[in-house]
Amino acid sequence: MLKILAGPTAVGKSEVAIQIARQVGIEIISADSMQIYHGMDIGTAKPSLKIRQETPHHLIDILDPWEAYSVGCYVKDAQNIIRNLESRGKEHLVVGGTALYLKALTEGLFQGPGADWEVRHELEAVAAEKGIHYLHSKLEEVDPNAAQRIERGDLRRVVRALEVYQKTGRPISYWQQEWERGTSPPEADAPTYRMVILSMDRRALYRRIEERVERMFEDGLVEEVRRLLAHHMGLSRQAREALGYAEVIEYLEGKRSLSDTKELIKRNTRRFAKRQMTWFRSFVRRGRAGLIEMREGIEEVAKRVTEVLYPRQGKSAQAMT
Numbered sequence: 001m002l003k004i005l006a007g008p009t010a011v012g013k014s015e016v017a018i019q020i021a022r023q024v025g026i027e028i029i030s031a032d033s034m035q036i037y038h039g040m041d042i043g044t045a046k047p048s049l050k051i052r053q054e055t056p057h058h059l060i061d062i063l064d065p066w067e068a069y070s071v072g073c074y075v076k077d078a079q080n081i082i083r084n085l086e087s088r089g090k091e092h093l094v095v096g097g098t099a100l101y102l103k104a105l106t107e108g109l110f111q112g113p114g115a116d117w118e119v120r121h122e123l124e125a126v127a128a129e130k131g132i133h134y135l136h137s138k139l140e141e142v143d144p145n146a147a148q149r150i151e152r153g154d155l156r157r158v159v160r161a162l163e164v165y166q167k168t169g170r171p172i173s174y175w176q177q178e179w180e181r182g183t184s185p186p187e188a189d190a191p192t193y194r195m196v197i198l199s200m201d202r203r204a205l206y207r208r209i210e211e212r213v214e215r216m217f218e219d220g221l222v223e224e225v226r227r228l229l230a231h232h233m234g235l236s237r238q239a240r241e242a243l244g245y246a247e248v249i250e251y252l253e254g255k256r257s258l259s260d261t262k263e264l265i266k267r268n269t270r271r272f273a274k275r276q277m278t279w280f281r282s283f284v285r286r287g288r289a290g291l292i293e294m295r296e297g298i299e300e301v302a303k304r305v306t307e308v309l310y311p312r313q314g315k316s317a318q319a320m321t
Contacts, residue, residue, distance in 0.1 A: 002082070002193030003309045004094045004289075006031070006102055006280060008273035009243075010208045011198045012294055012301075014047055017095045019302035021055040024310050027085055029078055030059045031096025031105070034242045037065040039228055042221045043244040045212065066233040071104045078105055091310065099279045106193050106288070119166055123159045138162065143171030195289035196305050197280045204294075209269045213244075213262060222248055222258075243272055 005020075007013050017028055030036075034044045038061050047057060058081045063069055078094065078101075085092045094105065127135045132155050139158055140147040142165050150157045164172040200208075225248040228235055240246060244265050251261040283289040290308055294301055 002094060002106065002191050002195075003092060004031075004102060004106070004193060004195040005198065005305060005309070006095075006097060006195060006289070007198030008200075008205065008276040008280070009097055009269060010045075010212050010273065011200050011205060012208075012298065013095050013097065013198055014045070014051075015298045016198065016302050016305060017093055018047075018051060018055055019298050020093060020306050020309075023302065023306055024091060026091040026093045026310075027056040027058065029081055029092055029094045030057060031074075031078075031094050031098050031101045032060075033069070033074075033098040033101060034239070034245075035060045035096075036063050036069055037061070037067075037239055038063065039065055039224070040239065040242065040245070042216050042219050042224045043242065043248075045216075064233065065228055065235050065239040066231070068236050068238060071100050072109055074101050075104050075109060093309070097276055099276060102195075106191065106195070116163055116167055119163050120159055123162055124155070127155055127159070132158065135159070135162065143173050145173035146171060149173075194309050195283065196308050197284060197289050197291050198294055198301070198305075199277065199280075199291055200294040205273060206270050209273060210266050213266045213269060216244065217258075217262060222251070225249060226252060243268060 003026075005013055005017055020026060021028065032044065034040055035046050036059060037044075040046070046060060051057075052060070059074070059077060062077075082092050094102070096102070123135065133152055135155075135158050136147060136150070136152045139150070139161055143161060146161045150161060152158075161172045164170075221244065225245055228239075228245075229249065229252070235245075240249060247261050247265045247268065250256060251258060256264070280289070281291075284291045292301060292304055292308075296304075
């Protein structure tokens with residue numbers, strides 16, 4: 001069974017997870033779409049090497065920042081790690097705030113209609129005759145959102161997007177948004193899981209966000225971004241658009257002052273946290289997760305989470321205190 005600890009950025013997920021690890025002896029699987037990258041440490045609030053030596057963390061520092069990664073890759077990698085841990089009798093805890101990773105892990109990936117090989121062959125024939133750019137331009141007409149995300153040279157994904165449109169009469173981006181909003185049912189083989197969402201008074205959370213942003217700049221966020229940009233391989237689109245990094249890149253390009261950049265990151269992070277909680281509360285409303293407010297100290301919250309996610313260990317820990 002999957003064990004998940006989620007919540008908005010800066011709420012204290014990592015601190016609680018580390019405390020649980022000390023109590024239960026778990027290994028942590030990150031569900032953060034930016035902590036996967038080497039060198040993106042300060043802006044992602046990545047756990048320190050010391051913490052990772054104390055408690056094994058997975059899916060952190062697995063890619064170079066110019067490489068691409070997808071939700072599908074994450075699900076496959078996370079499932080492989082969980083199976084490996086289970087085979088060794090180890091408990092796991094998935095920890096993070098990347099909603100799409102968690103949704104795909106718990107409810108399955110968006111699949112869409114089955115393959116129609118006749119339609120695919122027709123579209124591939126058009127691409128062979130007129131070029132992939134012609135096919136991509138057709139996608140721009142019917143589904144500009146998907147066309148923006150799909151590279152012009154990615155024949156497989158362009159064909160699939162057009163195939164879905166022809167089969168359903170709706171663009172693939174529509175179906176993906178339905179999946180993201182949670183209005184589509186889970187896949188039949190979706191795993192069972194326990195999930196706890198950490199929450200916090202909004203004013204307190206916003207204060208923590210502002211303090212974290214100030215600390216990131218003190219720790220050298222600008223220098224980190226400058227170093228990443230200086231590499232001859234550059235940054236992937238995914239990495240360049242990361243919260244905090246995108247704004248600092250614009251600062252280095254001379255688009256705004258340092259003080260304005262800090263305030264913009266604070267504002268964007270507050271908005272991001274609000275969107276995260278909207279999504280997480282939908283899980284709670286649908287009875288798929290429990291909500292624990294961060295009103296107590298880390299140790300007390302960790303005990304409460306342990307009682308939900310690891311009932312036997314939670315009772316044992318309670319009996320010893």
